[in-house]
Amino acid sequence: MDLRNTWDQWPDANGRFGEFGGRYVAETLMPLILDLEREYRAAKQDPAFKAEMDDLWAHYVGRPSPLYFAERLTEHFGGAKIYFKRDELNHTGAHKINNCLGQVLLARRMGKKRIIAETGAGQHGVATATICARFGLDCVVFMGETDVERQKPNVFRMRLLGAQIVPVSSGTGTLKDAMNEALRDWVTNVEDTFYCIGTAAGPHPYPEMVRDFQSIIGKEARAQILEREGRLPDAVMACIGGGSNAIGLFHPFIEDEGVRLIGVEAAGHGIETGEHAAALNGGKPGILHGNRTYLLQTDDGQIIDAHSISAGLDYPGIGPEHAFLRDMGRAEYLSCTDQEALDAFQLCTRLEGIIPALEPSHAIARVGEVAKELGKDGLLILNMCGRGDKDVFSVAKALGVDV
Amino acid sequence: MGRERIEAAFARAKGESRAALVTYLMAGDPSLEESFKALCALRDNGADIIELGAPFTDPMADGPAIQRAGLRALANGTKLTDVLALAARFRKDDQTTPLILMGYANPIHSMGYEAFAKAAAEVGIDGTIIVDLPPEEDAGLREIYRPLGLSVIRLATPTTDEARAAKVADGASGFIYFVAVTGVTGAGSADPAAIAGKVAMVRRVSGLPVCVGFGVKNGAQAAEMAKIADGVVVGSAFVEKAQDAHETGKFETAAPAMGELAGELRRALAGVAKG
Numbered sequence: 001m002d003l004r005n006t007w008d009q010w011p012d013a014n015g016r017f018g019e020f021g022g023r024y025v026a027e028t029l030m031p032l033i034l035d036l037e038r039e040y041r042a043a044k045q046d047p048a049f050k051a052e053m054d055d056l057w058a059h060y061v062g063r064p065s066p067l068y069f070a071e072r073l074t075e076h077f078g079g080a081k082i083y084f085k086r087d088e089l090n091h092t093g094a095h096k097i098n099n100c101l102g103q104v105l106l107a108r109r110m111g112k113k114r115i116i117a118e119t120g121a122g123q124h125g126v127a128t129a130t131i132c133a134r135f136g137l138d139c140v141v142f143m144g145e146t147d148v149e150r151q152k153p154n155v156f157r158m159r160l161l162g163a164q165i166v167p168v169s170s171g172t173g174t175l176k177d178a179m180n181e182a183l184r185d186w187v188t189n190v191e192d193t194f195y196c197i198g199t200a201a202g203p204h205p206y207p208e209m210v211r212d213f214q215s216i217i218g219k220e221a222r223a224q225i226l227e228r229e230g231r232l233p234d235a236v237m238a239c240i241g242g243g244s245n246a247i248g249l250f251h252p253f254i255e256d257e258g259v260r261l262i263g264v265e266a267a268g269h270g271i272e273t274g275e276h277a278a279a280l281n282g283g284k285p286g287i288l289h290g291n292r293t294y295l296l297q298t299d300d301g302q303i304i305d306a307h308s309i310s311a312g313l314d315y316p317g318i319g320p321e322h323a324f325l326r327d328m329g330r331a332e333y334l335s336c337t338d339q340e341a342l343d344a345f346q347l348c349t350r351l352e353g354i355i356p357a358l359e360p361s362h363a364i365a366r367v368g369e370v371a372k373e374l375g376k377d378g379l380l381i382l383n384m385c386g387r388g389d390k391d392v393f394s395v396a397k398a399l400g401v402d403v
Numbered sequence: 404m405g406r407e408r409i410e411a412a413f414a415r416a417k418g419e420s421r422a423a424l425v426t427y428l429m430a431g432d433p434s435l436e437e438s439f440k441a442l443c444a445l446r447d448n449g450a451d452i453i454e455l456g457a458p459f460t461d462p463m464a465d466g467p468a469i470q471r472a473g474l475r476a477l478a479n480g481t482k483l484t485d486v487l488a489l490a491a492r493f494r495k496d497d498q499t500t501p502l503i504l505m506g507y508a509n510p511i512h513s514m515g516y517e518a519f520a521k522a523a524a525e526v527g528i529d530g531t532i533i534v535d536l537p538p539e540e541d542a543g544l545r546e547i548y549r550p551l552g553l554s555v556i557r558l559a560t561p562t563t564d565e566a567r568a569a570k571v572a573d574g575a576s577g578f579i580y581f582v583a584v585t586g587v588t589g590a591g592s593a594d595p596a597a598i599a600g601k602v603a604m605v606r607r608v609s610g611l612p613v614c615v616g617f618g619v620k621n622g623a624q625a626a627e628m629a630k631i632a633d634g635v636v637v638g639s640a641f642v643e644k645a646q647d648a649h650e651t652g653k654f655e656t657a658a659p660a661m662g663e664l665a666g667e668l669r670r671a672l673a674g675v676a677k678g
């Protein structure tokens with residue numbers, strides 16, 4: 001069978017995207033994720049669930065987000081026309097809320113009263129805390145100690161929203177440890193707790209569910225570009241942490257063979273230094289956090305800490321569907337160093353009057369090369385998946401400025 | 404040997420009308436040398452079955468005690484191949500005590516299922532408990548294990564209903580490890596009365612001995628659990644002895660302290676007559 005003829009049918013019944021994905025969890029969690037899958041299938045079929053989502057997307061989140069022609073950036077590079085999909089204009093400032101809204105509505109349907117989440121940059125934590133405040137649910141956010149320190153404004157925002165923050169000191173105190181701790185909490189509080197995972201990773205059905213909720217990005221973008229330009233783009237680009245904003249943009253274009261899908265991983269200090277977060281470009285397949293995917297790991301199968309200037313990309317794995325798309329050759333994965341991202345952050349701010357988050361700055365850093373490659377007749381969409389307000393302090397520090 | 408060695412251990416305990424004592428230690432904590440001595444001390448003081456922990460950076464089902472033990476072992480440079488070598492060293496002079504390797508999937512996946520299984524059988528490991536390989540994900544490994552005689556030991560928990568217990572039992576051998584609490588290792592202790600029904604159900608559905616663990620720390624708790632189970636598993640309490648040895652810098656105290664605890668547990672189990 002040519003797997004490529006069935007792009008849209010993944011994952012299979014076992015939660016697999018080819019050789020990736022699956023349900024690698026402790027037995028205590030198995031009944032829970034099987035139950036979650038059933039409930040998600042039922043919700044997906046229910047028009048009332050979709051209607052509630054659509055209403056909140058429109059009036060609470062602010063969807064659809066605009067598709068904006070980045071004219072000066074286009075001129076600057078002198079290649080393909082560059083459009084931004086402006087998910088940074090969403091309520092709470094990033095794409096993360098698309099997914100949180102879906103999961104929390106599902107949790108409510110399931111009668112769960114306590115929501116837990118992991119967060120790195122704090123964007124997923126803020127989005128989860130926001131939706132929990134909106135619905136009066138308890139919210140507990142696990143965050144690595146290191147990240148609590150470097151993302152102080154978001155920590156305060158979450159507390160204002162009524163969430164309890166649990167700083168995680170186990171392991172190395174970053175996103176992967178926060179995820180371990182959230183899983184440990186879930187194993188402990190199986191009765192009343194819903195685990196709201198922030199990226200398109202984790203055990204099945206999370207990668208599928210998060211992709212479906214984030215696919216609103218690509219669905220809107222596809223319709224918007226057809227209306228504006230009368231044709232599909234030549235490429236769509238997004239940064240990759242766990243891969244949720246990227247898969248949300250990619251998925252509605254997956255069967256449009258002429259559209260290149262381009263992800264950009266965080267190369268940190270450079271892939272050759274070993275200090276990076278590029279699981280596809282610098283890792284190999286393994287098993288972590290419930291799924292089989294590409295991971296940063298030693299020869300002995302121990303997980304290596306990721307490094308990126310962007311806390312949202314600082315994760316040693318990647319969602320299993322990206323691992324699949326890459327091995328099948330349907331998507332391409334580039335990378336970008338901390339320094340290149342910092343430069344792109346400043347360039348975009350100056351030329352477009354849009355302060356991007358450090359995460360999409362990674363995609364912006366590669367957009368010039370792709371635009372030139374496509375040439376003046378080309379057309380591409382870049383996902384502006386978050387705004388940079390949360391990053392101004394760390395950027396100032398990196399630039400040696402005292403604020 | 405594999406599965407037969409495990410079955411023989413349960414038969415011996417049953418012959419003495421008592422529950423089996425299953426003990427856990429983390430290989431390489433406080434050092435590989437001390438782990439070898441600890442294996443011997445556990446055996447000499449009455450452990451019927453020994454679970455040999457293989458360290459992993461991200462043990463998602465473990466509490467602080469075993470997390471830290473794993474990180475200490477990794478800091479010592481302990482690799483999966485070292486854990487296998489430790490088993491081989493123990494097996495040289497001990498043909499009876501079953502050794503179960505317990506850990507997480509990734510180091511084993513990284514070595515390759517086939518290479519790992521062959522090496523494990525060769526060094527005298529009898530079965531494995533791989534925490535993040537539920538029945539849905541261990542089919543490949545099970546195929547490889549079968550001709551080698553290795554046991555796949557699975558977990559059942561308070562969230563396991565009868566249908567799930569059948570799934571857990573399918574393809575499992577040796578025993579079923581019943582996790583007494585919903586939670587991580589080293590967490591609070593379970594009330595035997597609350598889980599007795601579930602344990603009996605799992606035994607009936609699986610036809611295998613059921614060992615209960617998580618939260619059992621001393622002889623008194625072990626004796627209570629022994630009333631409802633075929634075996635009692637004690638882990639974090641042993642790991643804490645290794646931690647003490649690490650913290651005081653007196654590594655040589657780990658094995659005697661672990662042996663002493665094993666003795667206490669075994670005496671407690673001997674006091675609970677099983678039919």
Ligand SMILES: Cc1ncc(COP(=O)(O)O)c(C=O)c1O
Nearest residue numbers: 123241242243244245312359386
């Ligand atoms: C703005 C933004 N973009 C991207 C990411 C990375 O996540 P993902 O790859 O799942 O989109 C994050 C994560 O925190 C984020 O805050």
